[in-house]
Amino acid sequence: VHVSNVLGTVNPIKELCKLAHKHGSIFVVDAAQSVPHMPFDVREVEPDFMVFSGHKMLGPTGIGVLYIRKSLIEKIEPWELGGGMVKTVTLENQVYEDIPFRFEAGTPNVEGVVGLAAAVEYLNKIGLKNIAEHETNLVRHLLEGLDKKLITVHGPEESSKHKGIVSFNVKGVHPHDVAQILDSDGIMVRSGALCAEPLVNSLGVNAVVRVSFYLYNTLEEVDKLHESLRRLSMFA
Structure with a gap:
């Protein structure tokens, strides 16, 4: 891979x-x-x-x-x-x-x-180089706005090493519930083992929430995700 x-x-x-x-x-x-x-x-x-x-x-x-x-x-x-x-x-x-x-x-x-x-x-x-740079900016913006007390991000801390993907868990809320709540806000993410159950289990969990960025996503959409995740704190 x-x-x-x-x-x-x-x-x-x-x-x-x-x-x-x-x-x-x-x-x-x-x-x-x-x-x-x-x-x-x-x-x-x-x-x-x-x-x-x-x-x-x-x-x-x-x-x-x-x-x-x-x-x-x-x-x-x-x-x-x-x-x-x-x-x-x-x-x-x-x-x-x-x-x-x-x-x-x-x-x-x-x-x-x-x-x-x-x-x-x-x-x-x-240009694939332009796409890569755009995704790095989106990941950086997402990581900078997450509440680390509430959300555990899996993988490296550097935004440039995520290549458009950020997987995380919200304290006290199952990933499937997180995905459903975000969906009600018009935000599409994936939850579960992501066809990689051994890897997900090695993280100490049985499921994660995954955000996948691409060339069509915007910083404004990341802001909307931040807002929705902050509202999740009431369920934690």
């Missing part, structure tokens, strides 16, 4: 990749939480596989990207059979299409591809 979807922390994948290759291991990077939020150059990391999803970067659901190192992809056999991925078929054998078509069997998700391409173009136009 490049960026934690719970803490927003950035793992040193370049160093981890070198360590994995040193010991003859395959290195796979989950970049779903990093590619939409910060500059990423796969050539600098040199992983064997790298994946990210479309719906976390303003694209459609049901589509993502799988990068495979060239020296590996030539050794991989197709895992799904169907139209469009073979050159010829006989009763005894088949000849697969060239890469990447041999891995794209059946009717492609045309609308998903077009939507994802539009999202990538849009994000590149804005």
Whole structure:
């Protein structure tokens, strides 16, 4: 995992990749939480596989990207059979299409591809560096306005190390209740184990509240979140 979807922390994948290759291991990077939020150059990391999803970067659901190192992809056999991925078929054998078509069997998700391409173009136009800086400012503003006596923030104290994500617990109020109360104020957060139960449990809790920022969020929205969280003190 490049960026934690719970803490927003950035793992040193370049160093981890070198360590994995040193010991003859395959290195796979989950970049779903990093590619939409910060500059990423796969050539600098040199992983064997790298994946990210479309719906976390303003694209459609049901589509993502799988990068495979060239020296590996030539050794991989197709895992799904169907139209469009073979050159010829006989009763005894088949000849697969060239890469990447041999891995794209059946009717492609045309609308998903077009939507994802539009999202990538849009994000590149804005600039991933600009998006990262904007999210850092939002995180900084959020952290500075939280009541530390009431709220426990998980992860580093530096706003620049959260990459658009802040997870926390409110003293005396269950995360699901926090999320429901915030929802009544028109604020969307996620609560629970965030598909990372072992990590959340290691924090000493069984659920957290997660705030996830992106390019469309504003400082005024953070102020509204501060106000709603202050009202939660009556339930603590």
